[in-house]
Amino acid sequence: MRPVSPRWGATLARSHGYVSAVTSWLGGKSLGAVPITAGQLTYDVTARGRRRCQLTVPLRADGRTWDPGTDPAHPLASFGQRLQIAAGIVHPGGDREMIPQGWYLITDTATDESAGTVTVTGSDLYQLMDESRVVGNPYGGFGPESSYADVVDHLTYVCLKNWWITDPQILPYRITGGLTDRQLAAYLEIPEQADRSDPLAVLCDSWPAQAAVNDAGELEISPPVTAPAATAVAVIAGDTRTGTLVSRGRQQARQRVYNATYTVGTDPGTGAVRATGRAERTTGPLSITGPYGWVSRWYSSPLLATNGQAQRTAETLLARGTLYARTESVTAVPDPSLELQDTVDVITTAGGRFRGLVSAITLPLTASGPMTLSVTTDTGAPA
Template sequence: MLDMSDEALAVVERSFTMDVRAECWLGGELITDAIPVTDGSEDRDRSLGVPERISLTVPRRDRGVTWDPGADPAHPLAAYGQQLRIDYGVQVGSHWEWINRGWFLITNSDVDGDTVSVELQGLLTLIDEAKLVAPFQPSTTDTLASTARALVEPALTCAFDGALVDRAASSSMQWDSDRMEGLNDIASAWAAEYRVTEDALLLWAPLSDTGDPVLTLTDGVGGTVIRWQGSTTREGAFNVVVSQGEDSAGNQIQGVAYDEEAGSPFLYGGPFNALPVPYTESSPLLTTVAQCRTAARATLQRLRRANGRRLGVTMVPHPGLMTGDIVSVTGQGLRAAPCVIESLSLPYSPDEMSLTVRVLPS
């Protein structure tokens, strides 16, 4: 969860006064800190390559300033590299507390009558659109960390959690055009995940869905509504992950992870199928059996995000919540069940917030 004072946390548990502040930067320079946002919303879904989407509504003219970008490539709402820093304000007594929701790239601005509609995406858009102009291979001295840096910097700056242990990257690995594919291959082999922080860093950390709940959600309390959601299918289901690699002698190696999570509908040895139903992946970045086993366990954990039991939550907006946060849920047959936020929609006006949370094993 984003940093908030105890006073602000107490305020957002009930009705409160909010505001949105947006400032524009271009080429590392502040253009304006006073974009008049009248409405909007922020959507995050960590199953997407670029998880963040924001829509803003801005008056075409406000206090003598024209917010129609027209043909001006340096206008604060133009889509030529302009980045907005978005802060969500909560009134605490006689002052405002501002929660930084992050930095976002303007992708489109449309004028309709007296309003300007601005669309933004997360900064991983810079990597997603920047295809490689020639095949890329790590050198014999590159590591996983240095390879990640080579794929994204200087568009984004990488930061690495101290719990990640760097290691050599195989020079037999090659990516033809897709930088994001390279990042995902590194994350899979490293048993890691990456995200853009609110300070615009690309943070790499061990893959994890554990931690203490940052918030308790109870069905019917404070206007919170909790409902089961989703559908079921056998298509694409599995109960075993097989991660394959190649050792220094050129021999194929592999590691296996079985779905043994209590309560999993795909439990290995359970009613789903008495035989192994494998999900198989292969990467030259895996050079030992231990690395293959670690990657298999991480991939199993990552794939659970797509097929776990889900709840839809509507509630009073909470500007500190982010995808990946752990919350405690009571309702719909659950009692203080740990859940992880997989997606959210935060309104930039007085309205309800919605979450999709995945139930974790107790």
């Protein structure tokens, strides 16, 4: 959950104003505020680039035309322009509390003259990782003399160097959450023209870790979140006078759920197996010996050098594989302080209490309606 003032919860639970701010940037220079008549942010934990924005801008406002036309330096052109977005609430007395929602690379701009609007679509800065293939790696990879951070530094260099941000505290990448760097266990091939996302995924699976662009525009490497925390950061309640929940639904599905993982570490030269790990659900409704069946995932990597490392990877993958056993769809008062993988409690009289991780968010940027959340957890975990 993003930091908020002590007044946040009380204001959110009663009638209040809702506001947002959008600023365009190009090459480290602010191009000014962008007026919007509608817009939303979409967050999805299953995507590599977890954030997207879509904005509706009036064709003419604030004394200017917002159609970029043939001007590559226009605030809404797609020549490297970035949008910095914040959303917040208005407290009693009129003061605003704004919460940063990150940076977005403009990917598409469409002008509709008859409607008098310009539609702008953007994605978080992971888009730059996807678009830029590896250049300037004469050795074709990294060996045991290199660390995980060395590889991340190479993969983010240039495409996420963030020279366009003047704040020296903002880095291309940041390792957080107590995650420690370590040496590679084997040669990791990253030849020229290679996709940057694939070796990053290999690193994260064997670390284990997760990678996502944060609000500052950095690629943040952090420990994987595989289960709700013991304490919820927010309660989304209905059936009460101060609740923020509008509606609630539930679903269960076998899709993306597996109950056994097997990991193999291979010698990069010979292909021989040198490490193995296994993790299986042997009790509860997802037991491999029960009616659910044996739904397995196999994973192989040259970076798994020891049985202990292979076992940790197997356990992490299994936790991810059982996380989507049950999902709640929640419609609630917009709360821009919530983040992906926050632990929340959803409470109604009919459905009771459900504690889970936020896996998707659709957040409006204008006072046009509620936000929607997907909250998921492994409800089949053994006691």
